[in-house]
Amino acid sequence: MSDAGPARLPAAARRAGIIEAADVEFAATGLAGTRLEAIAARAGISHPRIVQMFGSKQKLFLEVVHAAYDRIEAAFADAEPTLPALGVAYVRLLQKDPTVGLVVLQGYAAAADEPVREAVRRRHLDLMATIGRLTGADALRVRTFFATGLVQTVSTALDLPDRRADTGWSAWLLDLADPARET
Structure with a gap:
């Protein structure tokens, strides 16, 4: 056995490990509250290595935000194309x-920071366009779907015991936005 220590990870694996660690830390404490030292400790690397790889905490945060939107888009791409x-x-x-x-x-919460606001706005609008493209829903139904998703996100984040974030409630909300609905 060698005493040379742990094997060096390829750059792509190291980068993925940092993003995974940053995902957990930023989810918990946001852009302003997260320390790069905490991410480095979670990833098992040095703080200067994170700065070397990402440039700044803000840039790493944006990578994590983009990765979250990518996971949402992947989930939508794998689903039947209905709301x-x-x-x-x-x-x-x-x-x-x-x-x-x-x-x-956390991306919405950090929107006072101009580059974050621009990146989150772009991803938000792109996701809305994707939903419309996938489902053929008009702008009102897409906005209602997004609003419902935000309620589901908050309900899940808060682990509300009597949350109404079930799909039946979502369908009811979307039905309210249907202009063909009889009143």
């Missing part, structure tokens, strides 16, 4: 990977 099916896919994603919703919420 109810996308809603189910999103709820399943939140249940399987709770940091996704928290990171999205």
